[in-house]
Amino acid sequence: MADSRSSGDQEFTDHAAAGQGIGRSVPRPDGADKIDGTFPYAGDLFLPGMLHARTLRSPHPRARIRRIDTAAARRLPGVAAVVTAGDVPGRATYGLIVADQPVFARDVVRYQGEPVAAVAARDARAAVRALAAIDVDYEPLPAVTDPERIVSVGGEVDPLHPDGNIFREIHLRHGDPAARGTVQVSDSYVVGMQDQAFLGCEAALVVPTADGGIDMRVATQWLHSDREQIAACLGIPEDRVRLTLAGVGGAFGGREDITLQIHGALLARVTGQPLRIRYDRVESFLGHPHRHPARLWFRHTASRRGQLVSVHARVVLDGGAYASSSPAVLANAVTHASGPYRVPHTVVDGWVVRTNNPPCGAMRGFGVPQVAFGHEAQMDRLADALGMDPVELRRRNVLEPGDVLPTGQLVADPLPLREAIATVAARPLPAPVSDRTPVTSLPGGRLAAADPGRVRRGVGYALAYKNLLFSEGFDDFSTARVRLELGPDGTPRAVVHSACAEVGQGFVTIAGQIVRTELGVDQVLLAPADTAIGSAGPTSASRQTWMSGGAVRAAAVTVAERLLGRAAGRLGLPPEVVAEPRRLLALADGEIVASEAGTRLPLADLLADGPVEAVEVFRHRRTQPLGPDGQGDVHVAFAVAAHRAVVDVDVDLGLVRVVSMALAQDVGMVLNPMALRGQAEGGTAQGLGLALMEELVVDGGVVRNPTFHDYVLPTIADVPALDFVALTHAQPGAPYGVKGVGEAATCSATPAVVAAVRAAIGRDLRRVPIRPQDLVLPPGQAHPADLVRPDAGGGG
Amino acid sequence: MNNDGCARGDIAGGSDGDAAALAGCGTGRRVSYQLYIDGGIRLVADAWLAESLLGVLRDHLGVMSVKDACEQGRCGSCSVLMDGRLVASCTVLAADAAGAVVTTVAGLGAGGPARAVRAAFLAHGAVQCGFCTPGFVVAVTDLLARRPDADEDEIREALAGNICRCTGYGRIMAAIRSIQDTRR
Ligand code: FES
Ligand code: FES
Numbered sequence: 001m002a003d004s005r006s007s008g009d010q011e012f013t014d015h016a017a018a019g020q021g022i023g024r025s026v027p028r029p030d031g032a033d034k035i036d037g038t039f040p041y042a043g044d045l046f047l048p049g050m051l052h053a054r055t056l057r058s059p060h061p062r063a064r065i066r067r068i069d070t071a072a073a074r075r076l077p078g079v080a081a082v083v084t085a086g087d088v089p090g091r092a093t094y095g096l097i098v099a100d101q102p103v104f105a106r107d108v109v110r111y112q113g114e115p116v117a118a119v120a121a122r123d124a125r126a127a128v129r130a131l132a133a134i135d136v137d138y139e140p141l142p143a144v145t146d147p148e149r150i151v152s153v154g155g156e157v158d159p160l161h162p163d164g165n166i167f168r169e170i171h172l173r174h175g176d177p178a179a180r181g182t183v184q185v186s187d188s189y190v191v192g193m194q195d196q197a198f199l200g201c202e203a204a205l206v207v208p209t210a211d212g213g214i215d216m217r218v219a220t221q222w223l224h225s226d227r228e229q230i231a232a233c234l235g236i237p238e239d240r241v242r243l244t245l246a247g248v249g250g251a252f253g254g255r256e257d258i259t260l261q262i263h264g265a266l267l268a269r270v271t272g273q274p275l276r277i278r279y280d281r282v283e284s285f286l287g288h289p290h291r292h293p294a295r296l297w298f299r300h301t302a303s304r305r306g307q308l309v310s311v312h313a314r315v316v317l318d319g320g321a322y323a324s325s326s327p328a329v330l331a332n333a334v335t336h337a338s339g340p341y342r343v344p345h346t347v348v349d350g351w352v353v354r355t356n357n358p359p360c361g362a363m364r365g366f367g368v369p370q371v372a373f374g375h376e377a378q379m380d381r382l383a384d385a386l387g388m389d390p391v392e393l394r395r396r397n398v399l400e401p402g403d404v405l406p407t408g409q410l411v412a413d414p415l416p417l418r419e420a421i422a423t424v425a426a427r428p429l430p431a432p433v434s435d436r437t438p439v440t441s442l443p444g445g446r447l448a449a450a451d452p453g454r455v456r457r458g459v460g461y462a463l464a465y466k467n468l469l470f471s472e473g474f475d476d477f478s479t480a481r482v483r484l485e486l487g488p489d490g491t492p493r494a495v496v497h498s499a500c501a502e503v504g505q506g507f508v509t510i511a512g513q514i515v516r517t518e519l520g521v522d523q524v525l526l527a528p529a530d531t532a533i534g535s536a537g538p539t540s541a542s543r544q545t546w547m548s549g550g551a552v553r554a555a556a557v558t559v560a561e562r563l564l565g566r567a568a569g570r571l572g573l574p575p576e577v578v579a580e581p582r583r584l585l586a587l588a589d590g591e592i593v594a595s596e597a598g599t600r601l602p603l604a605d606l607l608a609d610g611p612v613e614a615v616e617v618f619r620h621r622r623t624q625p626l627g628p629d630g631q632g633d634v635h636v637a638f639a640v641a642a643h644r645a646v647v648d649v650d651v652d653l654g655l656v657r658v659v660s661m662a663l664a665q666d667v668g669m670v671l672n673p674m675a676l677r678g679q680a681e682g683g684t685a686q687g688l689g690l691a692l693m694e695e696l697v698v699d700g701g702v703v704r705n706p707t708f709h710d711y712v713l714p715t716i717a718d719v720p721a722l723d724f725v726a727l728t729h730a731q732p733g734a735p736y737g738v739k740g741v742g743e744a745a746t747c748s749a750t751p752a753v754v755a756a757v758r759a760a761i762g763r764d765l766r767r768v769p770i771r772p773q774d775l776v777l778p779p780g781q782a783h784p785a786d787l788v789r790p791d792a793g794g795g796g
Numbered sequence: 797m798n799n800d801g802c803a804r805g806d807i808a809g810g811s812d813g814d815a816a817a818l819a820g821c822g823t824g825r826r827v828s829y830q831l832y833i834d835g836g837i838r839l840v841a842d843a844w845l846a847e848s849l850l851g852v853l854r855d856h857l858g859v860m861s862v863k864d865a866c867e868q869g870r871c872g873s874c875s876v877l878m879d880g881r882l883v884a885s886c887t888v889l890a891a892d893a894a895g896a897v898v899t900t901v902a903g904l905g906a907g908g909p910a911r912a913v914r915a916a917f918l919a920h921g922a923v924q925c926g927f928c929t930p931g932f933v934v935a936v937t938d939l940l941a942r943r944p945d946a947d948e949d950e951i952r953e954a955l956a957g958n959i960c961r962c963t964g965y966g967r968i969m970a971a972i973r974s975i976q977d978t979r980r
Contacts, residue, residue, distance in 0.1 A: 031918045034926025035933060037861020037901045044860040124855075199865040199873060199927035199961050249865070249927030250961050281866045440949035504925025504962045674921035678967050682924065685964030708870035708959070716965040717956040 021517035022736060025674035028509050029526070030502075042219035042246035043203035043278050050205070051080050051120040051275035053267050054127040055260065056134050057286060058109035058116055061143040061356040061701025062160070065107055065116070065136060073119060073133035078126035080271045082134065084117045088266065090235025094258050096225065096361070100163050101322035103233050103262050109138070110160055110321035111358050112702050113286030118263040120275050143356035143701035147318040148295060150353040160321070165354045167319045168327040170334045172630025174406045175345030181301035181309030185381040189298070189374040190767040192695035193318075194291040194686075196363050197713055198503075200249015202259045202287060203278035206268040213240025214265045219248040221255040221501050222538035227531050233262045234269065241265070245529035251503035252686070253362030254288045256540055257324050285706035289324045289361030290696055292317040292352065294333070294370035300378045306386050308397045310345040311338040311378075311406075315371060317352040317360070324361030326352040331472055331626055331634070332367030335407050339375035340417050340465035340640065341397040346406035348630065356701045362540055364686055365746045368466045373690075373768055376462040376751030380758065390755075391425045394463050408631040413638075414729035416666050420642035421463050423664035423725050430646055430660045433457060443648050443655035445717060450650045457659075458649065460755025463642045464747035467635040468740045469543045473625040476543070478618050479534030480551035482559050484519060484603075485611035492590065492603040493523035494556070500529055500536035500548040505742060506675040507544050511552050513671060514735070518556035520590050521603070534617065542639065542740020545671065550618035550735040558614035560587050566612065567592040567601050621733055637731060640666040641744035643684070643752035649760040654772030656692055656757055661749070662723040668731040668739030679741045681722045687749025689714045691757075695769050829894040833859065834903025845891055849883075849898070850874045852890035861901050861930045865959070872958030875931035876900050882938045884957070901930040910937045912978070916971035924962035932958050936972060944979060 020026050033039035070082040085092065085106035092106070093099040105114050117134050121127035144150065144158065150165045159165055204218035213236055220226050223243045231238040248255070264277035279287050297314040315333050319326035334350035365372075383390040398417035404410055433442070433455050442450040470476040481497040494515045502508045512524040529536070536548045564581035571594065577584050586593050592601040624632040644662040649655070663680055670676055693712040697704040705711050730737025750768060757775070758765050765774060825845040831838050831852070840856050850867065853859040853876075862885055863873035869887040876885045877899040885898075904910035913936050916922070923929050932955070939946060939954045946954065951972055960968065 025921070027918050027921070028923060030926070031923045032914075034923050034929050035901075035914050035917050037863075037930035039926055040860070041863075041927065043864070197961055198925070199863070199871065199959065200925065201865070248925060249863075250925040252961070280864075281868070438949065440953065445949070445953055506924065674967070678921050678924055678963055681964030681966035682962050683964070686961075707868055708866035709868050713959050713961065714964075715956040715959060716968065717952040719965050721969060722964065722966050 020513060020522070022513045022671045024513065024672065026509055026513055026672055028506060029512060030508060040247050041200045041249050042205070042217065043201060045205040045217055045246060046276060047205065047274045051122060051271060051273050052124040052127045053118060053120045053264055053275050053277035054131055055115050055263055055283065056117040056131045058105060058112060058114045060109060060138055060140045061112045061145070062141045063109050063138040064141060065105060065109065066139055067137040068117065069135040070117065072135065073130040076126065076130050076133055078122040079130045080120045080122065080273065081267055082117060082119045082130060083266055083270060087270065088233055091232045094229040094233055094262060095323055096257055096325050097327055098163070098323045100161060111356055113358060114321065115263065118267055120267040120271050145355050145357050145701045147316050147353045147355055150355065151316055151351050160354050160356065167323050167352045167354060168330050169351045170330060170626065170630050171628070172334050172346060172348040172406060174408065174631070177345065177347050179310050179345040181303050183304060183382065183385050184299060184301045185378060185385050186297070186299035187378070187381065187766060189296040189377060191294040191296070191370045191373055192767070192769055193293045193360070193698060194363060194690050194694050195285060195696050195711060196252035196254030196288070197711065198250030198252055198254055201279045201281060201284040203276065204260055204264045205246065205274070205276050206264040207274040208268045208272050209240070211240055212236060213242065214268050215242045216261065216265060217244045217246040218261060219246050219255060221251050221503060221540055223499050223501065223529065223531050224535035225538065226258060226261050229258050230262050230265050234265055243531045245501055248501065248503040251539060252364045253366065253540060255503070256362045256538055257289050259287045281708060282706045285696065285711070286358070286703060289320070289359040291363035292319065292326070292329055292360040292367070292370065296371065296374040298374055298378045300382050302382055302386065306388050306393050306396050308341055308343050311343045313337040313348045315348065315350040317370070318355055318357055319352045320355060320357045320359035322359045324359050326361065328472070329361070329367040332467060333371050334630060335634065336368045336465070337371045337375065338406055339372065339379070340399050340463055342399050342403050343406060348406070357698050358703060364683065365466065365743050366541065368464065368747045369687065369690060369750055372462065372464040372747045373751050373754065376464070376755065377766070380755055390461055391421055394421050394461070398463070406630070407626070407634055409633045409635060413732055415465070415638060415640055416727045416729055417463060417465070417640050419727055420640050420664040420666060421461065423727070424461065424642045424644040424662040427644065427662040427723050433648055443650040443657040444653060448650065448653055448655055450653065450655070454650060454652050456649045456651055456760040458647050458756040458758065458760025460645050460752050460757070460759055461642070462748045462751035462755060464744065465638045465640045466542070466744045466747050467637070468639055469541050469546060469620050469636040471623055471634045471636065473623050476537055476547065476620060478536040478547040478551040479615065480548060480555045481533055481613065481615045482515060482552065482555035483611050483613040484521070484559050484563065484607060486604060486607045487523060490604065491523065492521050492607055493525060494519055494521050495525045495527055496552055497527040497533050498529060498536050498548050498552060499531060499533055500544050501539040502529065503539050505539065505544065505679065506672065507548060509675055510545055510549055510671055514549055514553050515556050518553060519560060520587055542742045545738055546734045546740055547618055547620065549738065551616055553735045554616035554618055555614045558616055559612050562612045562614065563587065563606060564592065566606055566609065570601065570606065571599065637739065639739045639741070639744040641748040643745070643748040645752040645756040647753065647756040647760055649757055649775060651761060652776065654775040656770070656775070658688060658718065658720050658753060660720050660723065663745055664725045664727055665741065665744055666727045666729065666739065667741050668734060669728055669737040670726055671736060671738055676726060676741055677724055680724050680745050683742060683745035684722055684749045685714050685719045687746045688719060688753055691750045691753035691768050691770060693769050827891060829891060831890070831893055831898055832896065833857070833898045834900055840890065843890060847890050848886050849876070849888040849890040849893050850886040853885060859900060863927055863931060865927060872935060873928055873931045875934040875958065877934060877938060882935055901933050904934065904937050909940055912975050913937045913940065916975050920971040920974060921967040922963060922971040928958060928960040932960065932968060940975060945976065
């Protein structure tokens with residue numbers, strides 16, 4: 001779509017002028033500071049006289065450590081402390097799900113970049129000199145980097161870690177494993193390693209406290225999980241570890257795990273001085289877990305009329321050296337492997353294994369983007385084999401309420417898959433390439449100056465669904481406090497306190513909208529997110545609007561209740577009304593209104609007696625653990641997304657230009673149209689990146705491109721305007737019927753772009769990201785595009 | 797290891813990129829000079845000769861609005877104007893900027909085109925985590941000053957040096973188009 005505002009905007013009328021409650025495109029409360037550059041990110045924080053801390057990392061993917069000599073480093077001028085494994089006073093290991101990762105490697109390193117020591121020095125230069133002066137005697141060992149080898153030898157041969165080499169395996173069985181349809185397609189697929197590449201690198205400011213604890217300001221996704229792990233490794237009670245969220249420059253899953261937190265806390269305790277620890281881009285790439293690379297195999301069978309009969313799949317995820325969230329990622333990959341389709345007979349065998357590659361964990365989509373690439377490629381091949389339109393094949397097989405998932409779980413809630421795929425299929429297509437198309441609109445832009453005659457147009461579709469919130473019986477909750485009080489100017493205001501990590505997604509905006517809607521006040525202040533209140537859970541799994549939004553709403557509703565009770569008492573109403581004030585009283589426009597008498601009490605009068613406060617904990621419905629056969633009511637809810645991608649491919653240069661993307665996404669209800677659109681567009685861009693360019697290349701366990709020079713991210717020239725349509729069906733059990741919107745679009749964007757490229761060049765593409773060499777042929781050889789679609793330049 | 801004791805190249809993760817820590821290694825020279833920043837004169841005392849403008853702005857002068865996402869000239873988060881020309885401050889030697897007029901987001905002015913860019917970024921949701929935003933505001937203000945009627949292809953090519961990981965660029969484009977529409 002050439003014009004970003006030309007379509008799909010009807011449901012996004014900006015009502016900001018009409019109020020700041022839910023449903024409005026309210027701008028971010030931190031927006032002006034971020035625009036002016038005064039918003040303090042973790043890496044911007046400093047204290048006069050603070051120390052500077054840095055980490056020493058292994059250059060080898062696997063090695064025995066014979067000896068670490070830190071004496072020379074300690075003697076250098078300006079060096080305050082050098083710490084290694086022997087200096088960790090508490091638990092020697094940490095981890096999100098299982099504590100299998102050493103704070104510092106002791107006898108053995110298991111991946112390139114594994115921390116071996118850390119230093120604190122009076123300035124950054126002295127810290128770097130100290131790192132260079134630490135003498136580590138490594139005996140390199142052969143690195144195990146092929147996950148298939150671990151699966152084939154059964155994992156326990158040559159254990160890389162006392163916990164073994166298999167983080168988890170799941171063998172899902174649903175229906176009759178022998179059942180087959182008459183039409184069959186099968187193939188293997190590969191997904192490369194994607195990085196979250198948030199822009200603000202890891203950083204924390206740590207201050208030791210008089211009680212032997214620490215105060216830390218840190219960019220993270222989950223303050224309470226960090227606190228628990230820091231306290232365990234420091235060997236001190238959790239209440240002596242106080243964390244406050246510092247400004248976070250993006251996250252996308254990459255800040256769910258501990259990176260520099262324990263190192264910084266330990267150095268602050270050892271030196272007794274405040275310090276800053278931070279990563280540069282190279283260290284960020286080496287320091288946090290990535291998206292799991294995957295090897296996939298599928299066999300789909302269907303009836304001649306295009307009804308899916310069976311899906312057999314094999315999913316192998318490379319978890320790298322430590323567990324991180326691998327077990328949960330595998331459960332997602334396996335349970336979503338056949339996609340959002342009704343499949344009577346499903347067999348999925350999945351493994352996530354330990355190797356000497358970099359650890360992998362959470363990234364937007366959490367196991368689903370990998371399998372979505374595979375199952376959508378399969379649906380297109382099946383459509384080909386059946387001679388059927390790929391949209392029609394999907395339409396015939398989508399899940400609907402009342403259907404049963406491969407886990408045996410019943411689809412109970414709205415799942416507008418058919419609507420989603422039909423919506424994107426009906427959006428207007430962009431104009432075809434012609435001789436009049438300016439060169440700047442062709443693949444490669446002005447620099448490549450493509451020949452329009454060698455450009456092929458392709459259109460591709462993909463459909464995906466993604467679970468929301470935590471699965472498998474996890475007791476997930478979020479806590480929030482809301483206080484209604486008189487501000488210094490005597491007007492009522494609400495103060496919201498939650499430990500929810502604002503990483504850019506816009507919780508701070510939504511929280512204010514919720515409180516304004518429930519309490520009718522204009523002024524809402526957000527207290528800093530910290531560990532002085534109970535956990536809000538992580539900013540992940542598309543869960544914060546639902547979970548922490550739910551907690552904020554519950555606390556606001558209780559505040560309103562208490563306020564009305566106070567009003568009933570003030571008005572001298574009978575005790576049964578005081579106990580249940582909503583029978584007679586309502587809160588409207590900053591006043592208490594007695595419905596029958598018409599009496600009005602201004603909020604400010606009531607609050608003169610003191611603030612009204614409530615703390616509430618919000619939980620989602622309970623789910624079950626996943627059984628050994630992959631069965632169980634494991635997921636809370638799902639969101640649906642369909643993309644249509646249109647691409648132009650220069651078949652000589654191997655360049656792709658994504659001409660347009662259309663997205664229909666199931667969002668529950670819309671709380672902030674502008675923020676929603678931002679999530680849909682951002683999620684789409686990350687899926688596009690995985691399709692076409694983003695890969696952390698790991699060769700023999702060594703990361704080859706840990707810089708923005710060589711890890712290529714989508715720019716504004718790569719990402720077209722998104723033609724976005726929000727599908728609204730209220731989600732039962734969620735505040736205001738909302739669904740999390742961060743992830744679904746990432747899952748469908750990648751396969752849609754690949755499908756479009758495949759359609760353009762008439763070649764199977766079994767790997768993402770697609771590389772130029774996958775698209776061009778040696779000179780002299782006819783390109784399949786010339787054989788298959790001689791007139792494809794005409795577009796879609 | 798070289799003669800002034802700076803490490804390079806042999807420590808994964810500790811060897812690259814930290815402009816302040818490493819700049820100047822191998823030169824052994826420290827210098828003092830003045831920079832003209834956002835209309836004021838700032839004295840840089842005792843800096844390594846090879847420190848980048850980004851490193852000097854952040855670590856010597858505390859100008860934190862200039863961001864440091866890559867320190868390799870690849871992301872634009874450190875964008876500033878130098879004598880009116882858009883540069884990635886991580887790729888400029890600070891000592892080379894002595895005598896030049898350096899403009900960060902704070903120096904773009906409270907009125908005029910920068911004000912319109914700021915307002916449009918806020919109103920159109922062009923900000924999420926915000927880490928790319930000051931650099932984008934500098935680059936967009938510069939582009940619209942030079943080419944107020946730039947078409948979509950030109951805008952996209954001109955801004956391809958600024959990475960945003962959050963927004964997918966849609967709201968950034970919407971903000972820019974709204975400014976152009978208002979002017980018309
Ligand atoms: S920090 Fe200068 S371009 Fe990235
Ligand atoms: S808003 Fe986060 S990088 Fe642009």
